[in-house]
Amino acid sequence: MDEELPARLRAVPVLAGPLPRFDPDGADPAPGRQFARWLDDALDDGVPEPHVMTLSTADRDGKPSARVLMLRGLGADACSFVFASDAGSHKGHDLAANPHAALSWYWPHQGRQIRAAGPVEALDAGIARGDFLGRREASRIAGFTGRMSAPLAGPGAYDEERRRAADLVAADPQAVPEGHTVYRLRADEMEFFQGDPDGFHVRLHYARQGDDWKRGLLWP
Template sequence: MGGGVTDPVDDEALLARLRAAPVLAGPLPRFDPDEAPDAPGPLFAEWLELALADGVPEPGVMTLSTAGADGVPGARVLMLRGIDTADCAFRFTSDSRSPKGHDLAANPRAALSWYWPAHGRQIRMAGPVDVLGEEPTRQDFLGRGATSRTAAFTGVMSAPLSGPEEFERAQRTARRQVADEPERVPGTHTLYRLRAERAEFWQADPARFHLRLGYERTGAGWTRGLLWP
């Protein structure tokens, strides 16, 4: 596959435009760390509920960061598929044959992060990841629409693709499969759970006195405290 000749990029001009772009324009929500709950799960739910109420775009979209046995990090954006507020645990799915699936098989620890520019808020969670059982996985998959289920049967995530024709053939086959076997679940569809051991909540301030509140799991409870922003 080839490409056309492009003009050289003026990196300095591009950077100048980036620096001139507005950031933390506000208005931003109020956050008082002294009023925060003793555990991070309820605070996550509180921030998510406000994001939904205020129409923050796609607040369930998050970044998953992993590293495999070779230590090479990888990050990608995916959807939050479930929350256990009391235990501060978060569910997401993938194909076990994908790069993140291989990473998690070799090194079952990961980090999740959310950034909501409209609220100037960032949330970070990190901890061990486990694979949930067959029935929760089945419920997750069959609870999706036909288009999402068709995508799961179309090819192998992140594998090389020769072009649109190969994709279209695989998609036609997948559509027939979903129509003919509506209860079928791909054997590699995997429901993961990250149980946070550390959590951070960052609230931006246009005056740059950002607030960062950290939590750390200690046995059955949590410790918390302010961190330098």
């Protein structure tokens, strides 16, 4: 074990600021709109890759796994989050067996964390098709390469598969891989965390209640 590691980690500043202040009384009553506000701030402030988020899933036995994905858009009800993946991947199997998941974002420049959790559904094939065909060619080729999350024998096997996928996309630019799926997580719970350099963090929690949202603060 690296004996110096704990000290080196302690020396890295976290939530050092200056950070924005968050007045929970001024928050939007709908968490989807509050998310859109914070996402706008992140885009305006040049937060790197603010649309990269962690998706946590669990299999039918409750065994969890997490990975980062890209947010592809917000659902029409403004409290749902759209992402795309391969239904045959590890997460795809988890979601088929247990269609509930959690998303989280962390934007260190602003000391902000957002969490969302709720049921996930796969959207119809036409939406998946539009999503896939809207991608640049390299990304479409990657989408036809092998099977996401299956064991790969070595880099040589990948090169060969990629050449095969490039030929396939060149021959049929409208082709869409069978497993390509657009998913939507409809949040029934969300939390907005605003970090503070002195530890006065603000946590605002929303829970869906029918067509409404109940809002409340959490101890930091």
